[in-house]
Every structure is written in structure tokens, then in C-alpha cells.
Amino acid sequence: MENIDWNNLSFGYIKTDYNIRCYYKNGLWGDLEVSDSEYFNMHIAATAIHYGQESFEGLKAFRGKDGKIRIFRMDENAQRMQDSAEGTLMVQFPKEKFMEAVVKVIKLNEKFVPPYESKASLYIRPVLFGSGAEVGVKPAKEYMFILFVTPVGPYFKGGFQTTPFLIMREFDRSAPLGMGKYKVGGNYAASLIAGKKAHDMGYSNIFYLDAKEKKYIDECGAANFFGIKNNTYITPKSASILPSITNKSLMVLAKEMGMKVEQRLVPVEELETFEEAGACGTAAVISPIQRIDDYDEKKSYVFSKDGKPGPISKKLYDKLCGIQYGDEPDNHGWVTVI
Numbered sequence: 001m002e003n004i005d006w007n008n009l010s011f012g013y014i015k016t017d018y019n020i021r022c023y024y025k026n027g028l029w030g031d032l033e034v035s036d037s038e039y040f041n042m043h044i045a046a047t048a049i050h051y052g053q054e055s056f057e058g059l060k061a062f063r064g065k066d067g068k069i070r071i072f073r074m075d076e077n078a079q080r081m082q083d084s085a086e087g088t089l090m091v092q093f094p095k096e097k098f099m100e101a102v103v104k105v106i107k108l109n110e111k112f113v114p115p116y117e118s119k120a121s122l123y124i125r126p127v128l129f130g131s132g133a134e135v136g137v138k139p140a141k142e143y144m145f146i147l148f149v150t151p152v153g154p155y156f157k158g159g160f161q162t163t164p165f166l167i168m169r170e171f172d173r174s175a176p177l178g179m180g181k182y183k184v185g186g187n188y189a190a191s192l193i194a195g196k197k198a199h200d201m202g203y204s205n206i207f208y209l210d211a212k213e214k215k216y217i218d219e220c221g222a223a224n225f226f227g228i229k230n231n232t233y234i235t236p237k238s239a240s241i242l243p244s245i246t247n248k249s250l251m252v253l254a255k256e257m258g259m260k261v262e263q264r265l266v267p268v269e270e271l272e273t274f275e276e277a278g279a280c281g282t283a284a285v286i287s288p289i290q291r292i293d294d295y296d297e298k299k300s301y302v303f304s305k306d307g308k309p310g311p312i313s314k315k316l317y318d319k320l321c322g323i324q325y326g327d328e329p330d331n332h333g334w335v336t337v338i
């Protein structure tokens, strides 16, 4: 712990002191249990490992200038985990208990919350999964909720930067009536090949089009997409997109800045007309897009000629980060101070 170099953290796993577990057995959730072990025992026939009955969440806690720790919109993550549970026939983890667990795990690992100056944060990873034994394809009768934290560096090592993205029609992320709207492990196993291919070709990530018609923008990697034009924030509406809490927050902030907000189908060709474009999610808040290359159509949509992020992306990014670190007022009750 004494050896953590706060200014050079990556987005990787670092051991902290404690994690939390909670077990659902005989129709009841037990008490939150604190552990200092990084391991747990699991039944060899648990539904999570052979049928992927699992969901996860990702949120962050930030240390402000005032030394206080702020958690961003954890009620939204608690709700989304309930939605994912519904989508995979898991028993829901109570929202109050989820939030209690998040506060508890942060307090237990307080010394791992990076200092304000480092621009790093504490990443919080809740996981819910079927731990009960089944052999046929059916939901487990027992569940486990686990929660660990790990300090992570700022997404942009050299400051807020643009990167190139790639459209490839060879891969779908999720089917129109499938599981894309849930944060479930299987979606991410399914995205590894496409992500690797894009990375190997020098792109920061892959862009998915809607699986049915391949006409509309869906998501980019594990992030939502937005484009900016004519003082309007435009983000795709689709049943196969994971509803990003960052995107939801940016839509509110864009409105407050006097912009119009549209959530609708976004045809690929419309990329031509955007003045700025970005990917958004907890990890980076906003990852501004330098250009999107359409591999199949041999086309390139450029949003930043000099590689710098656009002014509106920058403004939205600064505003949201400001709220998270406590530099800007929290007018929406998004932040829990501990």
C-alpha cells in the first residue's frame, strides 16, 4: 500500500484491504460480510460459471480538494443491477443493501482512495451471480453478491485526448431483442474478439452498428456514443444499447448548457455531419473521437483534424468531472459524500 504511485496508476487490479460478500440462501439475503481474502469458494456446478448467470456494475469514488470522498450516482448502478438481474432471472440484490455495501467497502479501504491531485479514483466493482448448483439450463436457487474496489488512474494519461475508432460489420455486440441492455458478463466475452481486432489495427475500439439492418449506430466498445452538431447533443436510441449513467448525466448537463438533446436513431451516414463525436462511460467519462474509419465502406469520418477534443466535449467533460470531484456544485443530488 505504501508503494502505490498515485500519479501512475493504470486501469488494472491492485489489491486493497477488504471486500464484501453477501449470500442469498433459502429465499433470503444474509448480512454483508467483510473479508480480507481475494478468493471465495464456489460450487463447481454454479450457474454463473457454466451458463453465465451473472451481472456486474462499475462506478467510482473520488477524493475532493476538501479531502472528502464522493460517490457518483450509486443509486443508478443499484437500479441497473436490478434490471440486469431481471434480464437473467437472478434474484435482485436490494438497492439499499447495494448502497450500504458501497459505502462500507469505501470506508474500509479509505486509504486506497487516491488523492485529489492525482486525478485518479477508486473503482468499485459489484458483481451478482448464480452460485447455486444446477445442471439443466435454469436459474440458480442461490446467489452471491460480491464487491471489491481498486484504485485506478485517469483514463487519459497525457490529458484529455482524441483517439480513432473503427466500424466493422463483421461483428455484432448484441441482438435487437437480446441482452445488450443488460450489464451481463456474456456480452463482454462476446466482444473480446472484435475489440482485439480493432486494437491490433491501431484503433482505440470498435463501433457496432445495429445488428438487424447495419444502418444505425449502436455503441462503441463498452461505451455509449454521442455526436454534436448545431448546438445539439445526439445519442442513439436502441434496445440493444446498455443505458449508460454517464450518457444520462451528460444529456442533463448538455440541456443545462442550453443545448438541445436528441435520443433517436442515428444513421451511419449522419456521422458526416457531426462537428464533434465521443464515447462515454464511467471509465473515461468522455473519450473524444478523432475519426471513425468505416472498414467495409472504405470511408473515414473525421471529427478532429488537429487531434484535439472539440470545445463542447471538453466543456461537458470538465463539468461532469467537476461535479464528481466536488469542484462544481451538485445540483441534482448525484453525489453521496462520505
Ligand SMILES: *Cc1c(COP(=O)(O)O)cnc(C)c1O
Binding pocket: 058, 183, 219, 221, 222, 223, 224, 242, 243, 244, 245, 246, 247, 280, 281, 282, 283
Ligand atoms: C458499462 C457500459 C457503458 C457505460 O455505462 P456507464 O454507466 O456510463 O459506466 C456503456 N456501454 C456498455 C456496453 C457498458 O457495459
